[in-house]
Amino acid sequence: MIPARRGADERMLAWLPVPVEEIEDAPDCLDYAHWDGRGRYPTDPDRVDFYAPPLTKDISTIVRPLAHMSRLRVFQALSAGVDHLLPHLRPEITLCNARGVQDAGTAEMALTLTLAALRGIPDFVRNQASGRWQEGVRPSLFGATVLIVGYGSIGAAIEERLHPFGCEVKRVASRPRWVARGPVHSPSALGKLLPQADVVILSVALTERTRHLADAEFLGTMKDGALLVNVARGAVVDTDALLTELTEGRLQAALDVTDPEPLPAGHPLWSAPGVLISPHSGAFTSAVSSHVNDLLADQLRRFAEGHELANTVAKVAVAG
Structure with a gap:
């Protein structure tokens, strides 16, 4: 447990990405400051005990005050993936991710990219710009086999959105198990499952084990004409290996993340055939702010009351 006070007369300070007035039922026993990543710091960073960074993907902005936060106890990330944060945190800091906050937006993006790539929406946009009417037959999700690689909360949210389209969903995760709609296979089953899939959706966390998971062997095992959708991290895919498959016209890809x-x-x-690229925008929707505020309200209450924090990724004892 993390105590909410250092001394009888000293209150803990939390830096938040939004004004505390926007967070319903934030505990009164803490002090708050709002920092959106721009301009001067709102208080002395050395006083900060709980830090939820600005809503940005700019890692330099997120980590900029850390060197001055000598008293920091809790870093509440606003993303599900935290691989980019770990090198910047001292070992005594408790790191929490935002598991669940970005599920809906990321799942929507996975479905959007899948449908857009299968139905040829990029071609329609190009043809519209040139005033060209070109008909054709495109693949459908109905009757297709979709393999979700990385079946955590985001993977489950993706399947929920795929379900009405009449496709068969197969699942792979590091922890094999059964869920309501069927088995979740171990990664050892990829060799059997990849050749069956018309669409492969990557939603794994980036770790040393998943870096370049989709390498030349993985991609080469996919069936001819299959679509690779990446809403995980760019480095989950070996870009050079993917370029080879795209250039040969054997695979298609729809990427919300890239490496670099x-x-x-x-x-x-950018110019490879059969690829659709979006600028890592899956989680950034109009709905994300309310999810973030709900997460912060819950975590601040836990912090103030000395209870276990949710979504702890890296946790060690913190001296009071």
């Missing part, structure tokens, strides 16, 4: 990221101008992935 941001994808620089002139990178061959």
